[in-house]
Amino acid sequence: MAAPGPRPASAAPTATQAAARLAAEPADHRFKGLPPDAARGTTLGELAAERRSLFTGGFTTPVLALSAERLEHNLAALADYTARHGLAFAPHGKTSMAPQLFARQLERGAWGITLAVPHQVRVARAFGVPRIFLANELVDPAALRWLAAELDADPGFRFICYADSPDGVALMDRALREAGARRRVDVVVELGAGEGARTGARTEAECAAVADAVAATGTLRLVGVAGYEGEVPGAGFEAVRSWLGRLTGLAAAFDAAGRFAGLDEIVVSAGGSAWFDAVADAFAALPALSAPTLKLLRSGAYVSHDDGHYRHLTPFNRHPDEGGLRAAFTLWAQVVSRPEPGQAFVNAGKRDAAHDLALPEPHTVRGLDGTERSAAGITVTSLSDQHAWLRVDEGVALRTGEWVGFGMSHPCTIFDKWQVIPEVDENGTVVDLIRTFF
Numbered sequence: 304m305a306a307p308g309p310r311p312a313s314a315a316p317t318a319t320q321a322a323a324r325l326a327a328e329p330a331d332h333r334f335k336g337l338p339p340d341a342a343r344g345t346t347l348g349e350l351a352a353e354r355r356s357l358f359t360g361g362f363t364t365p366v367l368a369l370s371a372e373r374l375e376h377n378l379a380a381l382a383d384y385t386a387r388h389g390l391a392f393a394p395h396g397k398t399s400m401a402p403q404l405f406a407r408q409l410e411r412g413a414w415g416i417t418l419a420v421p422h423q424v425r426v427a428r429a430f431g432v433p434r435i436f437l438a439n440e441l442v443d444p445a446a447l448r449w450l451a452a453e454l455d456a457d458p459g460f461r462f463i464c465y466a467d468s469p470d471g472v473a474l475m476d477r478a479l480r481e482a483g484a485r486r487r488v489d490v491v492v493e494l495g496a497g498e499g500a501r502t503g504a505r506t507e508a509e510c511a512a513v514a515d516a517v518a519a520t521g522t523l524r525l526v527g528v529a530g531y532e533g534e535v536p537g538a539g540f541e542a543v544r545s546w547l548g549r550l551t552g553l554a555a556a557f558d559a560a561g562r563f564a565g566l567d568e569i570v571v572s573a574g575g576s577a578w579f580d581a582v583a584d585a586f587a588a589l590p591a592l593s594a595p596t597l598k599l600l601r602s603g604a605y606v607s608h609d610d611g612h613y614r615h616l617t618p619f620n621r622h623p624d625e626g627g628l629r630a631a632f633t634l635w636a637q638v639v640s641r642p643e644p645g646q647a648f649v650n651a652g653k654r655d656a657a658h659d660l661a662l663p664e665p666h667t668v669r670g671l672d673g674t675e676r677s678a679a680g681i682t683v684t685s686l687s688d689q690h691a692w693l694r695v696d697e698g699v700a701l702r703t704g705e706w707v708g709f710g711m712s713h714p715c716t717i718f719d720k721w722q723v724i725p726e727v728d729e730n731g732t733v734v735d736l737i738r739t740f741f
Contacts, residue, residue: 318432319406320431321430326349337363337736350733351733354733358673364635367721368633368725368727369726370633371726371728374606378606385600392408393416393600394606398607399606400739400740401739402430402740433460436572436601441464444481455486465492465529466492467493467503476520489570507552527554527572528554544585547573547581554569563592563593571597575601575603604713605628607630607631612661633710634655636709637706648691649690649707657711657716658711662683666678666708666709666710671705678707681693681694723738
């Protein structure tokens with residue numbers, strides 16, 4: 304089994320230095336939750352350096368908090384897991400779209416960052432990410448013109464994207480030729496997860512047709528195969544394992560047919576946050592190919608984990624001896640109304656809380672005196688734009704003005720509702736401010 308490819312020594316410092324620029328951004332009215340009493344001209348870096356309390360330091364509700372300790376735990380957990388299983392790691396950056404977190408992932412040994420659309424690639428490049436895996440087809444001429452210029456300008460920039468049809472390949476080729484691209488764009492053939500799944504060629508024969516189309520161009524280079532096992536219909540462990548067997552079999556068949564001749568490295572990639580154990584098993588069983596294999600995992604939600612959907616799905620539930628993840632987000636909102644017995648409203652709603660997979664779950668109440676207690680007996684029943692509707696069981700104390708802490712499902716839609724997220728230590732002290740770009 305080939306070890307993950309080495310990361311350039313300059314990659315993490317470059318991304319880290321670029322992300323540090325965000326400290327100079329003004330901490331002003333654009334960012335919800337930040338203290339309105341911050342002096343005019345105060346920057347995000349200066350505000351973070353003040354080490355204010357999230358609860359008594361002037362932050363306003365609603366405010367989303369990211370646990371510093373839990374974040375570091377999660378970053379270490381996947382870095383350790385991938386190293387132990389001989390996997391290269393390109394965490395999916397669309398989860399956070401936070402250059403500061405990209406830098407921390409690279410510092411922990413990530414091969415690069417996975418992204419989903421051209422805008423996200425531009426953000427990552429603006430903040431020094433040296434290797435990008437675009438887990439999507441790319442056929443937009445404007446985006447391909449930009450990519451061609453970016454590749455030409457930086458010989459050290461590595462970019463890989465999906466291709467799943469001869470038509471898509473033809474569109475890429477035409478746009479790159481018209482752009483005068485001097486470097487070929489590396490592509491992997493995407494094997495779809497089955498009938499009714501998302502993108503990807505459905506059969507091995509269709510994958511071969513895509514590979515033939517790539518080989519016929521002068522602008523693209525076939526470097527491997529990839530896909531996303533989370534889209535396998537009726538996904539269960541056996542169905543996922545079977546599809547992963549098809550993916551590794553496709554890599555071996557392409558290699559035997561000479562499709563990877565002349566490559567220094569063959570890319571085989573899969574992996575979300577629900578089945579990375581199955582990916583590790585399948586990639587470990589991949590036979591030796593004609594060149595070293597970059598076995599690239601792309602999990603993203605792990606960085607913050609969650610209190611619902613991914614808490615139930617994580618492979619660490621099946622392998623507790625391998626580690627674990629911890630939910631790192633708490634949304635704090637304030638009780639603003641108790642209009643009827645058994646009913647309360649807090650000042651956070653659909654614009655603040657992820658709700659696409661499940662409603663937020665109250666877990667803590669912070670009293671007016673600063674003491675905290677369990678939120679047992681309090682349930683979110685629905686969300687309006689700016690309010691959560693709470694049912695309060697008989698006998699449960701909840702007063703106007705108290706803060707309620709909520710856990711949520713789906714890291715991707717938690718992050719994307721907040722442009723600046725306070726990172727807090729276990730005492731509630733704000734130690735950093737995380738900037739996102741959605």
